[in-house]
Ligand SMILES: NC(=O)C1=CN([C@@H]2O[C@H](COP(=O)(O)OP(=O)(O)OC[C@H]3O[C@@H](n4cnc5c(N)ncnc54)[C@H](OP(=O)(O)O)[C@@H]3O)[C@@H](O)[C@H]2O)C=CC1
């Protein structure tokens with residue numbers, strides 16, 4: 001089998017490799033991907049540092065053309081790349097193609113942003129002096145991505161990093177290197193100069209750690225677990241480096257008595273269980289007022305009965321497998337914890353077998369959960385959802401906000417008053433009304449509050465805040 005190699009200083013290198021396994025069919029090896037070392041990472045950082053002066057002064061048309069070419073090629077290959085994504089991560093083929101389209105749109109968006117780079121000229125408070133405010137690129141950006149969005153998250157970090165004139169060392173999650181390799185290959189062929197974008201696949205504890213330890217990495221953007229996020233933060237403070245963290249969520253969806261039941265059930269099923277619940281924006285707490293509680297639980301259970309869990313590539317599958325054995329164990333451990341805590345298992349909870357050997361788990365719904373139970377407080381990151389019964393809207397809002405996290409939050413209601421109040425008073429970075437808490441647009445800010453995020457927002461034009469440093473220049477006229 002061919003080894004998909006790392007890209008360091010414009011050369012494909014590496015002979016040690018790790019198998020990329022399909023979670024829908026563990027007999028299938030998706031490909032062999034290079035296993036980078038500390039030395040490889042140091043070489044990649046040195047290459048990115050050497051390439052920075054020229055790339056930071058490159059023309060905006062050159063950046064536009066390269067990012068646009070990448071966006072166009074990803075779109076032209078959406079079915080093939082979507083299939084690769086579904087095979088390596090396990091989300092269903094339609095979801096995977098949708099994510100691939102999103103990645104293409106992100107490159108197109110930042111191709112446009114490259115042409116819109118601008119500063120400000122303002123008068124000084126002193127006579128005969130001009131003031132210019134501009135944005136400089138940071139330098140070498142370390143990009144560390146998780147496994148759950150194998151093409152969209154790399155796209156929304158790489159595209160702005162390059163657009164604003166930074167060079168990059170990129171380390172994707174070891175579980176899903178395929179889509180990352182493909183987009184780096186596309187950008188390389190699109191004409192990026194040597195060393196501007198370096199790919200080092202391999203273990204977080206080796207490659208990621210070497211990035212954290214390097215004084216030459218001037219910014220790190222990270223999405224993943226809270227534990228690793230804290231390591232990124234500690235190491236970055238040590239090096240006086242800018243960093244941005246997107247971590248977990250325990251996102252609430254409030255369902256009020258006056259909700260449209262169909263809208264509420266569709267939003268809850270999508271948010272809680274699609275993409276196998278493996279989204280940081282998933283709703284894992286359904287906070288339901290008394291008057292609709294029993295009808296909502298009955299309708300949601302009926303909906304769950306219709307969802308097909310199977311091979312991600314099979315037509316008709318609604319929910320693919322869990323990503324790997326480790327995550328499956330986390331999910332089943334939490335199901336056991338929920339049972340012991342006294343929540344009622346209203347649906348699912350069992351492992352299932354399918355034609356192909358994979359990590360299949362039934363969508364799992366607990367009712368009679370409290371907001372203090374571990375299943376309601378800790379991020380599970382699987383298709384496991386708790387329903388928490390509350391008295392009224394005020395109780396629902398207080399319960400929704402009573403969490404260490406604050407990424408996204410939703411409300412299902414037909415009341416303008418409650419929707420408006422919830423948008424204002426939710427302690428989450430993203431609020432959805434009558435919509436799933438997951439599934440966001442690519443051109444507007446993405447990020448949360450409290451334990452979910454740290455640093456400036458990602459995506460849209462707000463991305464400039466992380467990837468650039470503001471400079472104020474004074475000139476005597
Ligand atoms: N907010 C989100 O979007 C996500 C949240 N999670 C949460 O995290 C839990 C565990 O997932 P997991 O994949 O283990 O998350 P991690 O935080 O371990 O992984 C995220 C990224 O960090 C890398 N990494 C791991 N250790 C280090 C290190 N010491 N230094 C630098 N980088 C490192 C990983 O590399 P590698 O994987 O190659 O070792 C991966 O690229 C999930 O159950 C879920 O709760 C997970 C994914 C996404």
Ligand SMILES: O=C(O)CCC(=O)C(=O)O
Nearest residue numbers: 278279280281438439440
């Ligand atoms: O919900 C989305 O569209 C994005 C979610 C996400 O970025 C994540 O789960 O890491």
